[in-house]
């Protein structure tokens with residue numbers, strides 16, 4: 001079995017792992033990111049990769065980086081990274097110079113979505129949208145088993161889709177963006193506003209927040225809701241409701257088989273997903289006469305970026321230590337897991353067969369449409 005290294009480069013940490021063909025992490029390392037210096041960040045990436053290569057050297061066939069920022073369509077240059085000093089930074093070239101090996105660069109959310117579709121909550125599905133509900137909303141799109149990156153590499157920013165004309169002011173400068181109504185920030189704003197307006201109804205929230213509305217944050221709201229506190233449950237109803245309505249709008253455009261909800265707020269599980277699913281089914285155009293996409297919580301947690309970056313690199317990098325693929329099939333194309341796994345090696349072929357046999361697969365969706 002071949003191995004690949006995946007590196008998840010965020011604004012605060014560089015996490016990397018050795019990943020096998022089944023998406024299992026065999027070894028893992030974490031360093032803080034010297035985010036202010038592009039050169040030192042690249043050195044930190046090269047250092048963790050070098051350390052992981054030791055001991056696995058001859059079995060590692062690919063190295064992938066999932067980085068937090070806008071990756072250009074050639075997947076070589078970081079155009080912009082909100083939390084790192086990269087501006088038009090030729091990341092691929094710089095890291096390859098330090099390592100003397102090919103690396104594959106991808107946006108970190110795309111890497112996570114890829115991992116969820118290959119090995120996690122959306123395993124077996126070919127049309128998947130990952131919606132990460134954290135401070136704001138991020139997203140990634142997989143269509144027909146391939147990542148959809150857009151012409152310039154920047155597709156998948158539905159957090160700034162306007163859901164309320166002239167609504168709440170957003171950090172992007174527009175008003176009424178979806179993430180102003182459905183995100184960690186929106187959840188906290190909802191709870192604080194309620195506690196200010198109706199303190200007698202928000203006693204548990206205020207107690208957990210140290211007596212002040214400003215002391216209430218995400219973990220307190222989740223704790224109160226888990227205890228059954230009606231005010232906290234109402235906040236999840238509101239934010240989950242906006243989430244479901246937004247997903248219905250996305251289904252109107254993309255018609256995916258499965259939405260995977262990730263990000264910090266998704267850790268609340270059914271508290272968020274139940275109202276989202278109810279609102280989705282109420283808002284979906286043609287409801288009652290079409291199959292409903294699944295809405296599932298992400299399964300791979302913080303490891304998704306590592307697993308996805310490694311697997312994408314494996315799919316993209318031509319095999320170095322394994323037998324070459326047959327001349328007629330050619331090298332696997334970038335990001336085409338369903339197509340490329342069927343032309344690589346018996347091990348991944350078995351994985352594909354497993355996916356097909358999985359009751360979660362698109363075959364089920366096809367059956368559902370005929371009901």
Ligand SMILES: [Zn+2]
Nearest residue numbers: 160170172177
């Ligand atoms: Zn916005």
